[in-house]
Amino acid sequence: MHTRHPEPLLWMLFSAGGVVSAMLMPILVLLFGVAIPLGWLAAPSHARMLAVLGNPLTAVLMFGLCALSLFHWAHRFRHTLYDGLQIKHLNELLALLTYGGAAVGSVMAAYLLWRIP
Amino acid sequence: MRDRITLQVARYRPEQESEITFDEHEVPCPKDWVVLDGLNHIKDRIDGTLSYRWSCRMGICGSCGMTVNGEPKLTCATFLADYAPGPLRVEPLRNFPVIRDLIVDIGDFMRKLVRVKPWIVRQVEKPLSEGEYLQTPEELDEYKHYSMCINCMLCYSACPIYGLDSKFIGPAAIALAQRYNFDNRDHGAAERMDVLSEHEGIWGCTFVGECTKVCPKHVDPAGAIQRYKLTAAMESMKSFFLPRGA
């Protein structure tokens, strides 16, 4: 193996997360963050939400969106702190907090989606 | 329209002082004069101690890069008239150690350049009797723009990552490596990958994109780096899942 560090994998996760969050989040934020709370659109009924989230395909897609977006955040945030605040000496701690946080979040996402009957 | 311009020129005389100071001079500003002409005017007629590098004065040698009003520019390609009446601030290129006045040391880049093997690497050399390597215009277009690099270092000066961490290999070195990686006469991609895929090789880059913006020869080093990230990442996945080769 050419590399003995995880940067290539982390970058691929960042890229994938960037693509899915760019494709899917704007509409989701518009619907669930702005339009529905402001009453521009009627909220889907609870039964409908259960049906959508309970569907295995949407559940997997939702998990993919959450997990990849978290790793996208982790990689970008780590690099920005590294460069922006020049706190390189905290690199290991930063990596643990960001990627570790993303991993924990992904597990949470899987658990929460699994809880949907 | 003023026909003179004020230049604020950075001075650093290590034998006398430990900081950069600025000299102010007013120079003529005909419409075809560039910053380099202004500096030459100062050196020829006002203060002969001013030190700076220049050579071709036509944007091909890459010697005259300096920071002009905060932006890295070739002083032979930056017109004074665009900034008249000034003041126009001329400083040494950022992110490099200053030797004297407007002269910086680019030794770091020169060492990095050698490491990426900027030459055709072949497993088997073709003997002269077999004639030239033939290359179609499409094959040339694959790498031609990367070959236009004049090593002027404006990209390194614009790159905030390089400024913060000089271990980063940097835009020009990676673009030049790609110039050979995309050249179908070359077989050296694997050798270059060892150097480039180090932790500080290409992975320091966060695609700020300033390098491409300031490049006077339209090399697009940012694009070269991102393409290489994809290549290196795919290679990393392949060697992880197929350790003995596909």
Next chain:
Amino acid sequence: MASTQVYTDYHPRWLRRQVSTYWWLEKWAYFAFILREMTCLFVAWFVVYLLLLVGAVAGGAESYQRLLDWSASPWVLTLNAATFLFMIYHAVTFFVAAPQALVVHVGRRPVPARLVLAGHYVAWAAASALVAWIVLRA
């Protein structure tokens, strides 16, 4: 020309200027870059919000309604409105960067950058339409 003078890497006379911690405020381009990077914070926030939504749905109709009411409260609404704007900025900057990274060849010719960019926008529109349809149809 033999030289008995050897300048080392740490020759004390060379001036090494430190990059300021506020380098990103010095140029508009750097600030726009940091703004682009900061969109990731809003991405992370919205993942949290989505997971709260999923949790609320799993908890029953009342908890779902409570979450909907909470999402209408002023600070959550403002945060999500800001998130929407930053998500647009994230998508636009990501797509404009994609053609530089993704040089695809069809046969021997590279796909023009404009087409790669257009492809991303088409996919974005299609994905958004699909999500809206799934969420909103009765």
